[in-house]
Amino acid sequence: MPPTLKDVAERAGVSRAAVSRTFTDGASVSPKMRRKVEKAADELGYSPNALASSLTTGRTKLIGLVSNNFHNPIFLEVFDLFTRGLQDRGLRPLLVNLSDETDPAHSIRMLRQYSVDGVVVASSTLPPDFAKSFRDAGVPVVNSFGRYASSPDVHVVGIDNVECGRMAARELVRRGYRDVAFLGGPESATSTQDRFRGFVEELQRHPEISVRHSFAEAYSFNAGRAEMLKRLEDRPAQAYFCGDDVLSIGALSAVTESGLKVPDDIGLIGLNDMEMAGWENINLTTIRQPISQIIDSSIELIASMLEDPDRYPEARLFPCRVIERGTLRPVR
Amino acid sequence: MPPTLKDVAERAGVSRAAVSRTFTDGASVSPKMRRKVEKAADELGYSPNALASSLTTGRTKLIGLVSNNFHNPIFLEVFDLFTRGLQDRGLRPLLVNLSDETDPAHSIRMLRQYSVDGVVVASSTLPPDFAKSFRDAGVPVVNSFGRYASSPDVHVVGIDNVECGRMAARELVRRGYRDVAFLGGPESATSTQDRFRGFVEELQRHPEISVRHSFAEAYSFNAGRAEMLKRLEDRPAQAYFCGDDVLSIGALSAVTESGLKVPDDIGLIGLNDMEMAGWENINLTTIRQPISQIIDSSIELIASMLEDPDRYPEARLFPCRVIERGTLRPVR
DNA sequence: TTCAATTTTGCAACCGGTTGCAAAATTCAT
DNA sequence: ATGAATTTTGCAACCGGTTGCAAAATTGAA
Numbered sequence: 001m002p003p004t005l006k007d008v009a010e011r012a013g014v015s016r017a018a019v020s021r022t023f024t025d026g027a028s029v030s031p032k033m034r035r036k037v038e039k040a041a042d043e044l045g046y047s048p049n050a051l052a053s054s055l056t057t058g059r060t061k062l063i064g065l066v067s068n069n070f071h072n073p074i075f076l077e078v079f080d081l082f083t084r085g086l087q088d089r090g091l092r093p094l095l096v097n098l099s100d101e102t103d104p105a106h107s108i109r110m111l112r113q114y115s116v117d118g119v120v121v122a123s124s125t126l127p128p129d130f131a132k133s134f135r136d137a138g139v140p141v142v143n144s145f146g147r148y149a150s151s152p153d154v155h156v157v158g159i160d161n162v163e164c165g166r167m168a169a170r171e172l173v174r175r176g177y178r179d180v181a182f183l184g185g186p187e188s189a190t191s192t193q194d195r196f197r198g199f200v201e202e203l204q205r206h207p208e209i210s211v212r213h214s215f216a217e218a219y220s221f222n223a224g225r226a227e228m229l230k231r232l233e234d235r236p237a238q239a240y241f242c243g244d245d246v247l248s249i250g251a252l253s254a255v256t257e258s259g260l261k262v263p264d265d266i267g268l269i270g271l272n273d274m275e276m277a278g279w280e281n282i283n284l285t286t287i288r289q290p291i292s293q294i295i296d297s298s299i300e301l302i303a304s305m306l307e308d309p310d311r312y313p314e315a316r317l318f319p320c321r322v323i324e325r326g327t328l329r330p331v332r
Numbered sequence: 333m334p335p336t337l338k339d340v341a342e343r344a345g346v347s348r349a350a351v352s353r354t355f356t357d358g359a360s361v362s363p364k365m366r367r368k369v370e371k372a373a374d375e376l377g378y379s380p381n382a383l384a385s386s387l388t389t390g391r392t393k394l395i396g397l398v399s400n401n402f403h404n405p406i407f408l409e410v411f412d413l414f415t416r417g418l419q420d421r422g423l424r425p426l427l428v429n430l431s432d433e434t435d436p437a438h439s440i441r442m443l444r445q446y447s448v449d450g451v452v453v454a455s456s457t458l459p460p461d462f463a464k465s466f467r468d469a470g471v472p473v474v475n476s477f478g479r480y481a482s483s484p485d486v487h488v489v490g491i492d493n494v495e496c497g498r499m500a501a502r503e504l505v506r507r508g509y510r511d512v513a514f515l516g517g518p519e520s521a522t523s524t525q526d527r528f529r530g531f532v533e534e535l536q537r538h539p540e541i542s543v544r545h546s547f548a549e550a551y552s553f554n555a556g557r558a559e560m561l562k563r564l565e566d567r568p569a570q571a572y573f574c575g576d577d578v579l580s581i582g583a584l585s586a587v588t589e590s591g592l593k594v595p596d597d598i599g600l601i602g603l604n605d606m607e608m609a610g611w612e613n614i615n616l617t618t619i620r621q622p623i624s625q626i627i628d629s630s631i632e633l634i635a636s637m638l639e640d641p642d643r644y645p646e647a648r649l650f651p652c653r654v655i656e657r658g659t660l661r662p663v664r
Numbered sequence: 665t666t667c668a669a670t671t672t673t674g675c676a677a678c679c680g681g682t683t684g685c686a687a688a689a690t691t692c693a694t
Numbered sequence: 695a696t697g698a699a700t701t702t703t704g705c706a707a708c709c710g711g712t713t714g715c716a717a718a719a720t721t722g723a724a
Contacts, residue, residue, distance in 0.1 A: 005710060015673065017675080019711095020710095020711065024713095030720090049447060051387070057711090079408075079427070080403070080429060093426070095415050097415035099412065113381065115382075253612045256613060257613070279557075336681085337680060338681095347703065347704045348704090349683080386681090665724100666723100667724090673716105673717085678712080682709080684706100687703085688703070693696105
């Protein structure tokens with residue numbers, strides 16, 4: 001049992017309030033008193049119990065970090081950046097893995113029991129309602145990598161997936177592909193839906209270009225590979241915009257495995273620019289999602305909501321850009 | 333502000349103790365009373381404050397999950413399994429990212445402030461002293477993927493890295509390689525040191541086989557690739573045992589890039605069997621580390637320490653085995 | 665030195681729960 | 695119906711802190 005406030009107070013021969021104040025900044029303590037208390041605290045190895053103080057202050061500095069993407073390597077980068085960024089601000093991430101269950105009620109109850117000061121929902125696949133239900137429960141929430149809505153109920157930080165779809169389409173057009181396809185992630189993911197929509201929308205402006213689409217079962221290597229193998233059975237398209245990088249890498253593997261050449265026979269463009277996309281043996285042309293900016297901004301936003309919980313909801317969108325590597329043929 | 337015990341008690345017209353008891357299992361409450369309280373609680377949407385109750389019970393159900401491996405994709409699997417496993421037992425992972433700093437004192441203080449019931453140190457690179465300092469601070473701790481010591485100060489769950497080194501050596505010998513090398517992770521990592529030791533030890537029994545070694549800067553693709561490129565400048569060995577899979581993949585990339593064939597010109601064997609190792613475009617022969625078992629066992633162990641904090645320290649080691657794929661030439 | 669203004673300190677109540685103990689209520693045997 | 699045994703309930707103190715308020719101590723001006 002670690003020493004408590006009372007122990008320190010007794011040893012220093014002062015009141016408990018005095019001890020409390022020396023550990024609360026902004027409180028009025030004389031230098032003499034501070035020295036006495038700090039000496040006693042040091043000798044005892046005291047450090048204040050954050051949970052006990054949260055009872056009266058109403059602040060735990062705990063932030064729920066909720067995600068269901070524990071299989072996409074890019075989320076390791078995401079967790080790294082989130083944990084570092086939160087730590088730097090003195091906040092503590094309480095990690096919640098949603099992989100097993102999709103009922104928000106359970107997570108909400110749990111996070112409320114732990115009195116988290118706020119919640120970050122980091123997912124590109126959950127419906128916006130999920131994040132909204134936190135807000136409805138009165139918990140400050142930011143939805144990172146979430147779906148952009150023109151009138152958001154909840155803070156969203158991420159990219160404009162529809163615009164990314166358009167961007168991919170423009171890129172394929174620019175490189176002279178005439179027969180293109182969308183190879184999406186799971187059809188239920190909001191990010192898939194939006195990217196698909198933008199892609200098709202843009203290509204409608206080019207009626208001479210033929211467009212097809214299909215959806216993989218998950219944002220994963222195997223799903224991408226399996227789906228691409230199916231496409232290859234029949235006459236495949238000239239170029240594919242894949243739902244994300246890991247899916248692209250699966251598709252890439254399927255293409256080379258079947259003896260075709262990338263980008264000569266088939267072009268591929270991904271989305272995310274995860275570290276792996278730049279590996280020399282993959283070298284994927286892709287659309288870069290600025291995850292570091294998204295995360296910094298998310299953290300700043302959730303931190304500001306601790307001061308002002310009713311902050312008017314906003315959507316913060318960061319532009320993406322094409323990173324040219326080796327899986328699309330050069331512009332003619 | 334969510335409803336409190338007092339609110340429920342008033343609405344139900346009973347004492348606060350009665351409400352507390354209906355939410356504490358094992359406590360004596362009549363069915364009549366329970367119904368009354370539950371009704372009031374439902375109407376108010378009450379759920380007990382875990383942090384407040386931790387004050388008196390001394391249990392937070394918070395477990396510190398400490399790691400410094402936020403760049404190796406296998407750790408996404410690790411976090412996935414840990415969070416799921418802990419959640420299943422009603423425990424909550426408080427994630428601590430050690431990437432920035434190596435001073436344990438800071439993390440220990442922080443985790444004590446949050447009164448975590450226990451700590452899991454998940455790292456194959458931290459020195460054993462790190463985990464030990466938690467134990468010295470009176471916090472139950474399990475070191476997962478840590479270094480095995482014959483007289484451990486602290487619970488260790490993982491693999492026998494020395495034995496893995498021997499296993500790799502035996503495998504290369506068995507396949508008739510006569511000029512082999514160890515391409516390790518950072519020399520400071522305990523896992524590197526142990527794997528190296530086992531590898532050399534085993535090969536001393538085969539004086540006819542030549543052995544060399546070098547160390548990459550990190551367990552990462554780029555470090556593996558860079559180190560292998562250097563090796564390729566001069567006359568390379570016939571086969572390399574790489575520190576881990578991600579390093580192997582980097583090395584593999586360097587080899588193929590330089591126009592050599594794997595496994596015909598150069599053989600490679602990794603360690604971990606991360607998901608990616610099985611991808612068709614990588615197809616890495618490797619030594620499988622049973623991470624799921626390691627994690628289940630770690631969780632079971634930390635959970636048992638909540639009951640018995642002074643449980644006598646033990647080392648739990650799980651056997652590894654070679655997974656044959658395409659980067660070592662077949663046995664003659 | 666004296667006294668008002670200001671700062672520092674301690675008291676005591678409170679945050680949201682839990683729990684030992686004794687009183688009240690219920691059960692059960694007679 | 696009676697009284698002992700058992701169960702249920704409430705009281706009140708406590709967990710480890712914080713904070714409004716008033717008393718005590720210090721500062722500063724005259």
